[in-house]
Amino acid sequence: MDTNATKPWLFFDLVLVLSCRLACFSMAGDTLSAGQSLSASTRETIASQGGHFELGFFKRGIPSRIYLGIWYKKFEGEDIVWVANRENHLSDPSSSRLEFSDDGNLVLLESWPNSPFWSTDLTYRLPNSTEAVLRDDGNFVLREKSNPSSILWESFDHPTDTWLPGAKLGIDKITGKPKQLISWKNLEDPAPGMFSLSLDPKGRKQFVLQWNRSHVYWSSGLWNGKYFSSILENRSTYALNFSFVSNKNEYYFTYSLYNKYFSSKYVIEFSGQIQQQAWEDSGWVWKLSWSEPKLADVYSFCGAFGVYNEDLSNACGCLEGFKPFSIEYTNLNDSSGGCVRKSPLQCENRTYANGKNDWFLKMPNMRLPVNAEAHSAASARACEMACMDNCPCTAYAYNSNGCMIWEGALLNLQQLSDRGGAGQDIYIRLAFNELQSRKGYKWKVWVIAAVLTPALGLIVCLCICFSSRGNLNRKGEEASSNDLLLFDFNIELHAISDGINTGDTSRQRGKKEFDLPLFSYESVSAATNNFSAANKLGEGGFGPVYKGELLRGQEIAVKMLSRRSGQGSEEFKNEILLIAKLQHRNLVRLLGCCIEGDEKLLIYEYMPNKSLDYYLFDPIKAKMLDWETRKRIIEGIAQGLLYLHQYSRLRIIHRDLKPSNILLDSEMNPKISDFGMARIVGDTETQANTNRVVGTYGYMSPEYAMEGLYSIKSDVFSFGVLLLEIASGKRNTGFYNSESLNLLRYAWELWMDDRIVELIDQTIGYSSTASILLRFINIGLLCVQESPTERPTMSEAVSMIMNEHARLTTPKQPAFVRGRNMLAANPATNSAGDGSVYGLTVSIMEPR
Known part of the structure; x- marks a missing residue:
């Protein structure tokens, strides 16, 4: 009897609790009007009329950061589809609120500083009858109360990382501003990340994924009116109806759903992958329907000096001698920050001048990083030295394609499985300290020393003998010069540059003050067709510049020091001594020179543009x-x-x-x-x-x-x-x-x-x-x-x-x-x- 008697009271208590929750956490209906506000402290929200979406405040990160956003109401947790203030978070829930300003705009405020963290930012004054409505398609709009079809502003024009049915992705023809998806920074930070999905900026009817919103690494293929050519999975889909629209104001793609019991969304993950997720009423769980590209093909997925290995549970790791840039981000499954060196390179550390050089670690069976630069080195040793003598060079590879070097950060490095057999060897530049830390380092040093000491003694003896013999012929050899027409810079110059880049100043104290190919005036004249007017490229403060061509077809530029130039001799010598020591892809390359009597000429690589x-x-x-x-x-x-x-x-x-x-x-x-x-x-x-x-x-x-x-x-x-x-x-x-x-x-x-x-x-x-x-x-x-x-x-x-x-x-x-x-x-x-x-x-x- 007692149990049955309490049932009505339990029902009354339940109704009271539910009523309190509704009063505390939800505004009436789907509308926010002038004079009303949403408060973060009481977690007030508005919900769309059909109950599909909800708008309010949510928290992310440690310490907590507060954002205004829209999420699916029917799912457990907050499945965020739009964020208003992703670039400027709030931190004080007690004073954070969304309200109308005096000019009719929606503004997001904290009590201090009392300035908008976010605003709809319409430049004209809005009517007093303006209201904000969350629609059942997830679009949050400003409209005139008396004319609901008059949309003044809508969240669909400002997407974040999610593309909902009915929204547009395209480009405004008037302002040139794109409507694009930009990934979150990581799982806990909705700030704009490194990846974006947008229409091809070149005007083609296709979507492109971009890293840093500039480097394209994937495209959907062209739209043929029914499907995108590179997305085969979408050809037979029954649920989505894509369409392309172009008018005088904009061009864009949008899509709708055929099945009202089915829903879909496209999300650009912070990993750089675009995903189509779908659910049906029977499941209430998002299922992955399609994704592109493969994580291994996402540009800089593992960040600088990170290595992708699909055979490991944690696909991203660091190269030997490197450590994660951020443990915090790594714990959030965000590897885009990449890795940093544990020890600085010798050439970067000017206070560490102890003669202990950097070294190269061999990494076998790798997919090579992007942005390789071809080098003219004709052997693996010359390729190694070309990288060692160039401080920004961080890695090199030498294979059937010749010498390749990389400067700066290594991106998209992948360890391939032994099954593939398509990998190549790459040599990573590391600090001397990393060599010391390797297992067995000490005994290897003793073994190497024991083997090399007798060999070095023999080499010293041979050098003395050849040096004595060479002195007998040196006087006659110094008078000779190379024939420019027959010289092959691609093969021979690397051997000379080995001497230039050693930094041995004793080599510059002799009669020759620089180690560059010295060419005869006769051969330079022949290469430029006797300095003909037709070969003249221009004239500067030092004298004319001519185009030349060698017998192998290589083009060069010859700068001639004008005899009338009173200031040129010092500058000529200065240019030789400086440029001969410089190696960088954004510096012009000095190939050689000619000094005969009053004639002084510099030979450069030819710049066709x-x-x-x-x-x-x-x-x-x-x-x-x-x-x-x-x-x-x-x-x-x-x-x-x-x-x-x-x-x-x-x-x-x-x-x-x-x-x-x-x-x-x-x-x-x-x-x-x-x-x-x-x-x-x-x-x-x-x-x-x-x-x-x-x-x-x-x-x-x-x-x-x-x-x-x-x-x-x-x-x-x-x-x-x-x-x-x-x-x-x-x-x-x-x-x-x-x-x-x-x-x-x-x-x-x-x-x-x-x-x-x-x-x-x-x-x-x-x-x-x-x-x-x-x-x-x-x-x-x-x-x-x-x-x-x-x-x-x-x-x-x-x-x-x-x-x-x-x-x-x-x-x-x-x-x-x-x-x-x-x-x-x-x-x-x-x-x-x-x-x-x-x-x-x-x-x-x-x-x-």
């Missing part, structure tokens, strides 16, 4: 420099300067960086040239002084032009000018009939007026990548700030260029914005008849 200024300032040719090409040129110049300032054996300041000194190879990759003005500074030196200022007007920093002080920050200033010129297509000194005086002042005025987009070269147009271009302009303005201490180093500049998520500071006023003649106040100004000012060379050369 001439120089950057040949295209940049020509309204017709500039169209060949699309934004991707300009971006690659900027990145290459930055990497080349970083090598000169930080990674080369000698710290070098170029002092004459300008468009005519940026040469372009057959693929429009940039190479810095013309080192006649360059200077070496010590590892600990920050600046130097000179009484003879040389360089080109418009590219020199103020402290150098006015006081003769130069440093690595002088090159940073020149790089900033160059970056602004590439972005705008305008010369820095091309504003003589304008009140802006120069490009720096013009850019600064636009920046201060919030009109910097007007600086973008019209031949590029305002494309979907315009935000990156505006970021580069910001970096350029940081580099041309008046004070050298305010400018970034090239290491910092490269970091800002390569990491588009890094925050940028606001630039300060650039130099040379106050007056037209920056040298007018300097009493040392000297006008010369050859177009030079105060030692400044004005080059009109069209380089090789």
Whole structure:
């Protein structure tokens, strides 16, 4: 009796609890109106009319970060499909709320600071009757209450990582802005990650997956009206109805469902894989219907220096000598951060000068990393030395395709199973410390020493004998020179470069001050058709430049020192001594020289696409420099300067960086040239002084032009000018009939007026990548700030260029914005008849 008597009271208590939960955690219906708000502290939500979706606050991470989002209501847990403030999380639940602002926009606020963390950000004032509604398709919309079909703003226009039925993925034709999916950073962080799914930016009817939103590593194949050519699984699907729409405002793909009891979504995982997930009412569990690409094919899936091995439970590991960049991210199954070295390389650690060299670890049966660079080395040993003598080189491989080297981070390295047999050997550069830590190191050293000691004694004896014999013939040999026409640089030069890169200065104290091929004047003349006018490429401050061709068909460029040049002899010698020691893919390669009597010539690799200024300032040719090409040129110049300032054996300041000194190879990759003005500074030196200022007007920093002080920050200033010129297509000194005086002042005025987009070269147009271009302009303005201490180093500049998520500071006023003649106040100004000012060379050369 007692049990039966309590049943009505238990039922009443249950109803009371449920009512309290509804009152505490849910607003009435699916609508948020003016005067209402959603609070994070009470976990208030609104739900779509059919109960499919819910909108409210959720937490992720440790410590907890608060986000406003939409999730499926019917599933256990929060299956998030949209996040409002993914780039700017909240942290205080007691004061976090969503409400309408005075202008009618929805805003997400915390009590302090009382500024919007997120907003619908409509620029016009909305009517007082505006309301926010969560619809049953998962779309959160702003609309006029009196006219529900009038949509003012919708979440479907701002997708995060999930594509729901009815939503659009495409490109706005008016703004160029894409509607794309961007992955979460990891399982606990909805911030934008490294991967995106979007329509092909080249205008083709296909989807592409991109790493860092720029590198395409997978495509769906073209749409033929029924299916995508590379997605065979979707040909026979019965549930999805895809369609492509193009009108005057936009073009996009959308899809709908045939079966009302079936639901589907596409999600781009933080791993970089796109997945189609589906469920039916009978299951209430998401099932994976399709995914692409395979994890092994996801670009940089294991990050820098990470190795993918599908035979292991944890597919990503680190190379020997490396450790995970972040244990926290690794525990979240996020390996995109990659691995870092346990010990710094010898060439990177200037304080570790104990003569213990880096070494190479053999990794067999590997799928080689991406972005290999071919090298002319003709043997495995020469290939190894080419990598060892180049500090940025991190690995090499030598196989039937020849020598390949890798600079910087290794990406997409995969350990293949023994069953495949398609792998190759790669040699990873490691620090000497890692060799010591290997098992059995000590006994191996003793064995090697026991074997090599007698051999070394024999070698020393032989060297003495041959040295004595060689001295008898050396006098006659020094007078001979190589025949340029017969020389094969691809085979022979690596042997010479072995001597150049050893750093043995004793080899430079003899009669020959450099180890480069020395060619006869007669053979150089024959290669250039007797320096004919038809072979002339251009003329600079030092003299003319000619194109030459060897008997094997290899093309070269020959720079001849003008006999009339009073300043050239020192610069000629300087260029030989400097460039012979430099090895980087973004520096022009010096192949040899010729010195006979008064004739002094330098032989370079031939650059078929001439120089950057040949295209940049020509309204017709500039169209060949699309934004991707300009971006690659900027990145290459930055990497080349970083090598000169930080990674080369000698710290070098170029002092004459300008468009005519940026040469372009057959693929429009940039190479810095013309080192006649360059200077070496010590590892600990920050600046130097000179009484003879040389360089080109418009590219020199103020402290150098006015006081003769130069440093690595002088090159940073020149790089900033160059970056602004590439972005705008305008010369820095091309504003003589304008009140802006120069490009720096013009850019600064636009920046201060919030009109910097007007600086973008019209031949590029305002494309979907315009935000990156505006970021580069910001970096350029940081580099041309008046004070050298305010400018970034090239290491910092490269970091800002390569990491588009890094925050940028606001630039300060650039130099040379106050007056037209920056040298007018300097009493040392000297006008010369050859177009030079105060030692400044004005080059009109069209380089090789």
